[in-house]
Amino acid sequence: MQATMVNLYGPVAEDMILVEDLLESAKQVEIPPLKRMLDHALEGRGKRLRPALVLLAGSFGDYNLNRLVPLGTAIELLHTASLVHDDVVDGATSRRGRPTANAVWDNALTVLLGDYMFANAAEMVTRTGSIEVTRLFALTLMKMTSGELDQDAAAFDVGKDIQNYLWRIGGKTAALFANATEGGALLAGCDPASVDALRSYGYSVGMAFQIVDDILDYSGDEELLGKPVGSDLREGTITLPGLLLLERYPRDNPIKKFFTARRGREERLQEAIAMVRETDVLQTSMEMARQYVGRACEAIEILPDTEARRCLHGLGEYVLERQS
Amino acid sequence: MQATMVNLYGPVAEDMILVEDLLESAKQVEIPPLKRMLDHALEGRGKRLRPALVLLAGSFGDYNLNRLVPLGTAIELLHTASLVHDDVVDGATSRRGRPTANAVWDNALTVLLGDYMFANAAEMVTRTGSIEVTRLFALTLMKMTSGELDQDAAAFDVGKDIQNYLWRIGGKTAALFANATEGGALLAGCDPASVDALRSYGYSVGMAFQIVDDILDYSGDEELLGKPVGSDLREGTITLPGLLLLERYPRDNPIKKFFTARRGREERLQEAIAMVRETDVLQTSMEMARQYVGRACEAIEILPDTEARRCLHGLGEYVLERQS
Numbered sequence: 001m002q003a004t005m006v007n008l009y010g011p012v013a014e015d016m017i018l019v020e021d022l023l024e025s026a027k028q029v030e031i032p033p034l035k036r037m038l039d040h041a042l043e044g045r046g047k048r049l050r051p052a053l054v055l056l057a058g059s060f061g062d063y064n065l066n067r068l069v070p071l072g073t074a075i076e077l078l079h080t081a082s083l084v085h086d087d088v089v090d091g092a093t094s095r096r097g098r099p100t101a102n103a104v105w106d107n108a109l110t111v112l113l114g115d116y117m118f119a120n121a122a123e124m125v126t127r128t129g130s131i132e133v134t135r136l137f138a139l140t141l142m143k144m145t146s147g148e149l150d151q152d153a154a155a156f157d158v159g160k161d162i163q164n165y166l167w168r169i170g171g172k173t174a175a176l177f178a179n180a181t182e183g184g185a186l187l188a189g190c191d192p193a194s195v196d197a198l199r200s201y202g203y204s205v206g207m208a209f210q211i212v213d214d215i216l217d218y219s220g221d222e223e224l225l226g227k228p229v230g231s232d233l234r235e236g237t238i239t240l241p242g243l244l245l246l247e248r249y250p251r252d253n254p255i256k257k258f259f260t261a262r263r264g265r266e267e268r269l270q271e272a273i274a275m276v277r278e279t280d281v282l283q284t285s286m287e288m289a290r291q292y293v294g295r296a297c298e299a300i301e302i303l304p305d306t307e308a309r310r311c312l313h314g315l316g317e318y319v320l321e322r323q324s
Numbered sequence: 325m326q327a328t329m330v331n332l333y334g335p336v337a338e339d340m341i342l343v344e345d346l347l348e349s350a351k352q353v354e355i356p357p358l359k360r361m362l363d364h365a366l367e368g369r370g371k372r373l374r375p376a377l378v379l380l381a382g383s384f385g386d387y388n389l390n391r392l393v394p395l396g397t398a399i400e401l402l403h404t405a406s407l408v409h410d411d412v413v414d415g416a417t418s419r420r421g422r423p424t425a426n427a428v429w430d431n432a433l434t435v436l437l438g439d440y441m442f443a444n445a446a447e448m449v450t451r452t453g454s455i456e457v458t459r460l461f462a463l464t465l466m467k468m469t470s471g472e473l474d475q476d477a478a479a480f481d482v483g484k485d486i487q488n489y490l491w492r493i494g495g496k497t498a499a500l501f502a503n504a505t506e507g508g509a510l511l512a513g514c515d516p517a518s519v520d521a522l523r524s525y526g527y528s529v530g531m532a533f534q535i536v537d538d539i540l541d542y543s544g545d546e547e548l549l550g551k552p553v554g555s556d557l558r559e560g561t562i563t564l565p566g567l568l569l570l571e572r573y574p575r576d577n578p579i580k581k582f583f584t585a586r587r588g589r590e591e592r593l594q595e596a597i598a599m600v601r602e603t604d605v606l607q608t609s610m611e612m613a614r615q616y617v618g619r620a621c622e623a624i625e626i627l628p629d630t631e632a633r634r635c636l637h638g639l640g641e642y643v644l645e646r647q648s
Contacts, residue, residue, distance in 0.1 A: 029470070031470055031473065031474050033473060033477035034470060034473050034474070034477075082439075085435055085436070085439060088435055089431075089433075089435055089436060090432070091432075107412075108412070108413040108414070109476055109477060111409055111412055111413055111435055112409070112413060112469050112472055112473040114439075115406075115409060115442065115465070116466060116470060118439065118465075119442075119463075119466040119469060120462075120466055122446050122458075122461075122462035122465070123459060123462035123463055123466060126459035126462060130455070131453060131454070131455050134455065134458055135450035135451075137446075138443055138444075138447035138450060139443075141439070141442075141446065142440060142444055142447060145436050145440040145443060146353070146355055146358060146440060149355065149357060149358050149433060149437070149440065150355050150357065150358070152432055152433055153357035153358075153433060
């Protein structure tokens, strides 16, 4: 176990091994090509932030790992499956310095790999024994794909506003964070007010997480991110910093020029990236992320002051400070 | 309601409108691009064979439409979602004479459309209130994608045998038929022997259905099918007729030549199609399909002799006789 995980996940850090074990078991299939693809997709070990949120939320009630671990694992599988499909959708060839599944195999097999993982996630969540949590999980995937689809359908369109952006990231990212904390609380039998507080925490932290992601796409270190700066804009996706730039400089805006340019597009793109980095839109974006974390921490004020609650506070800070 | 449906689905034909209504409600989303895509994907009204099987199976117990209709709808959504992704995977531009979603939009949006529909199907099945049936549903999708993935990973490979073919179509097609009848029986609270009989019926009819599909790909009317004869082989998929041809004529086989040819591939393909059509492999394949239908009808001998059972017998015949 990494030292950072112990610091980040405190009281549940040791139990995270059970999530790893269940993820490992999901790779054990008898179809060789599928096994190779699953090994690849689940190899790049992330921080498992979402499963940790399930366990932390569950600690505010009946901390039953037989129910919480399958939900945490299902959520991580769902998250990974959605990344697998996103990489097909975006035509991405690398993620965090590793080749994507669609780069190693092809789009056709990778679509099926993602489908299999979605199905496996759905099967995993039924192991919680809760039809309510299983239903929540399916609704979350509907929100995730709606948000993603809306974003992709609006590529290279400067007509969308910040409200639309917030709705979109609410679906594609925050919904799964909210599902993690709400689901954990429901499985632990928390009272409705605590369930609501934890759902609200998850949602707000998820919003902050995505905003920071979108900031890092402009300000981050290409080495750490494993992708070039400005990748979103290159694909036609305008995130919060770009939307703020359009709002402040509606005329003669380099994003508009990039989207409409017939030639010299790379130059236009670089101009847009430079302008985002030089103006204050990244600070303003970070301020919004900080507000979301503030709301998240406020929401859980009603919960008892446990080590888990302090952990959730710490995770809010971590989300703001992360560099990749 | 079409006259054929009344004949085919007998006692449950009228209730099928409830499945249509629920499918219709699934199209009502507030995201315009998603709405357009759902309208397109769910427009081509098929025969709704799988939902009918759910209702027919459910008629052998407590025929509760509040539980059976959501399962039937979920299964039709899952079936349609898998066709949407299959068309992306195969690069198909038309299906039954209509352009595919990936032909109208693009692969990226179509992958997300399919994901949304899978999620909606998963949500729909939770409305049955049964965690057992929800779990069965997720396991079915795992089998379906495993079968499809195995098939695609083995494209242009002559090393697979009939046993592998049967396993593969068991996953990609028969599993969903079996889910329809088993799920319907479980929701209706049938006794274990009846559940087993109905599951077995669904599985065998599904096997026959796919074998006939694979026969029609060689023998069918291109107009009725809405695709050229020999489409599977062109994509590198060897189905039962081709496998029988390879078994009988291991040397100098035109399929092998087609797969390895560097030039004159179209000519080789046409030779292979002609040889399949001229030898007895299509009759032998049909004989196997007939055996599966025989097994299906045998399995339900233990059930009471109701109109629904006679319908299931009739559906077995229909599966063998269909021309498209």
